[in-house]
Amino acid sequence: xxxxxxxxxxxxxxxxxxxxxxxxxxxxxxxxxxxxxxxxxxxxxxxxxxxxxxxxxxxxxxxxxxxxxxxxxxxxxxxxxxxxxxxxxxxxxxxxxxxxxxxxxxxxxxxxxxxxxxxxxxxxxxxxxxxxxxxxxxxxxxxxxxxxxxxxxxxxxxxxxxxxxxxxxxxxx
Amino acid sequence: xxxxxxxxxxxxxxxxxxxxxxxxxxxxxxxxxxxxxxxxxxxxxxxxxxxxxxxxxxxxxxxxxxxxxxxxxxxxxxxxxxxxxxxxxxxxxxxxxxxxxxxxxxxxxxxxxxxxxxxxxxxxxxxxxxxxxxxxxxxxxxxxxxxxxxxxxxxxxxxxxxxxxxxxxxxxxxxxxxxxxxxxxxxxxxxxxxxxxxxxxxxxxxxxxxxxxxxxxxxxxxxxxxxxxxxxxxxxxxxxxxxxxxxxxxxxxxxxxxxxxxxxxxxxxxxxxxxxxxxxxxxxxxxxxxxxxxxxxxxxxxxxxxxxxxxxxxxxxxxxxxxxxxxxxxxxxxxxxxxxxxxxx
Numbered sequence: 001x002x003x004x005x006x007x008x009x010x011x012x013x014x015x016x017x018x019x020x021x022x023x024x025x026x027x028x029x030x031x032x033x034x035x036x037x038x039x040x041x042x043x044x045x046x047x048x049x050x051x052x053x054x055x056x057x058x059x060x061x062x063x064x065x066x067x068x069x070x071x072x073x074x075x076x077x078x079x080x081x082x083x084x085x086x087x088x089x090x091x092x093x094x095x096x097x098x099x100x101x102x103x104x105x106x107x108x109x110x111x112x113x114x115x116x117x118x119x120x121x122x123x124x125x126x127x128x129x130x131x132x133x134x135x136x137x138x139x140x141x142x143x144x145x146x147x148x149x150x151x152x153x154x155x156x157x158x159x160x161x162x163x164x165x166x167x168x169x170x171x172x173x
Numbered sequence: 174x175x176x177x178x179x180x181x182x183x184x185x186x187x188x189x190x191x192x193x194x195x196x197x198x199x200x201x202x203x204x205x206x207x208x209x210x211x212x213x214x215x216x217x218x219x220x221x222x223x224x225x226x227x228x229x230x231x232x233x234x235x236x237x238x239x240x241x242x243x244x245x246x247x248x249x250x251x252x253x254x255x256x257x258x259x260x261x262x263x264x265x266x267x268x269x270x271x272x273x274x275x276x277x278x279x280x281x282x283x284x285x286x287x288x289x290x291x292x293x294x295x296x297x298x299x300x301x302x303x304x305x306x307x308x309x310x311x312x313x314x315x316x317x318x319x320x321x322x323x324x325x326x327x328x329x330x331x332x333x334x335x336x337x338x339x340x341x342x343x344x345x346x347x348x349x350x351x352x353x354x355x356x357x358x359x360x361x362x363x364x365x366x367x368x369x370x371x372x373x374x375x376x377x378x379x380x381x382x383x384x385x386x387x388x389x390x391x392x393x394x395x396x397x398x399x400x401x402x403x404x405x406x407x408x409x410x411x412x413x414x415x416x417x418x419x420x421x422x423x424x425x426x427x428x429x430x431x432x433x434x435x436x437x438x439x440x441x442x443x444x445x446x447x448x449x450x451x452x453x454x455x456x457x458x459x460x461x462x463x464x465x466x467x468x469x470x471x472x473x474x475x476x477x478x479x480x481x482x483x484x485x486x487x488x489x490x491x492x493x494x495x496x497x498x499x500x501x502x503x504x505x506x507x508x509x510x511x512x513x514x515x516x517x518x
């Protein structure tokens with residue numbers, strides 16, 4: 001019972017954070033709303049018994065990625081955005097599209113999850129279980145993902161490195 | 174254990190731990206002023222109480238009654254929230270730190286720890302990684318160039334050194350096979366050879382990881398020689414330039430309780446936690462482990478102050494080069510070697 005109450009409360013906080021993210025005019029407020037969304041998602045994972053995923057969610061998303069977002073906003077000193085009322089087409093197509101999407105997701109979840117609640121500990125949440133899954137059953141996808149990430153990092157370095165800076169460092173060495 | 178008993182015990186533990194933590198924070202400030210004073214051939218605080226021992230209380234009262242000045246043009250919601258965030262994240266991480274064995278009171282086994290979770294170490298890392306928001310947001314919301322530069326430096330530095338810090342701990346995790354801080358301490362029980370204790374700093378050759386951890390942790394807590402976010406020769410006081418009274422004191426409290434968390438983690442992960450000679454009657458047997466743990470923390474805090482009194486500050490490019498080009502590769506090498514040794518055994 002208490003779990004259900006907590007789950008609903010943090011679900012509401014999560015949605016409220018997401019809405020606030022869109023409504024806020026200043027980028028730093030939006031970024032902080034996203035931190036709230038990430039943190040309440042972590043609590044939801046925790047309530048489902050997936051403590052490892054919850055901890056990683058906080059460390060990676062709230063603690064690293066969002067810090068970089070905030071860092072960039074601070075560095076660029078981004079000001080407030082101007083809000084427009086949006087185009088008519090977006091209103092006409094967007095709201096029905098949003099509703100359809102939401103109904104579809106709800107229907108799919110209710111149809112295929114069986115509608116029953118998940119008891120705590122029913123899903124693998126212990127670090128050992130996750131390691132077993134990650135390094136035995138899904139070893140190949142895991143390694144392929146790591147190579148993909150490596151390629152992305154190298155691409156970022158290549159794009160960000162200024163040619164003259166590279167030449168200078170070559171001359172120095 | 175009934176639920177009411179559990180709640181009562183938990184509340185007592187939480188109140189006690191926070192009281193001890195905040196007292197320790199206050200007296201670490203006193204210790205720092207005293208020790209640095211002696212290193213610079215002066216006395217440090219001597220006027221308030223014997224040896225200046227009441228100085229923290231006097232400082233606290235002064236902070237409470239000073240005018241709380243809010244400069245114009247600050248972004249108020251974040252300006253007020255930032256010190257709170259800093260101090261909340263700094264104090265919360267103590268919740269999963271164990272500081273002794275279990276004791277038996279009224280026939281109940283009570284672990285000396287607020288709560289034991291099986292991802293304890295990750296919880297500490299997660300909460301401390303959120304601590305950067307306090308510093309970054311205070312720097313940005315103050316609307317001052319010194320604060321902004323301090324905040325930027327802090328976030329860049331903390332994100333960079335977090336990687337080396339995290340990697341240095343993986344070796345310990347491989348050897349212990351658990352994230353639970355209590356489990357990690359239990360994995361270090363006993364000794365090998367004639368008398369060398371099974372601490373991870375000796376066993377499994379984690380001494381390299383230990384020094385990487387300490388160095389990265391100094392950077393994470395913004396202490397000399399990594400205190401560029403508040404470098405007073407260039408940035409006045411860095412991210413907390415525009416803060417006064419209790420808001421300033423909150424940043425101070427956050428910094429010192431982060432230092433204590435670092436000391437706790439270093440003792441738990443590398444130095445066997447609370448292990449040490451235990452003897453005598455029951456009451457002494459319950460207290461001695463806590464004493465040994467506190468002794469380790471004291472030593473770490475003393476080293477913090479010692480380093481502060483000894484080393485000059487890094488230049489910013491040196492700081493970044495040191496973190497990325499030296500600490501990170503050494504941490505990765507240590508991790509690979511540890512993993513190979515454990516796998517081949």
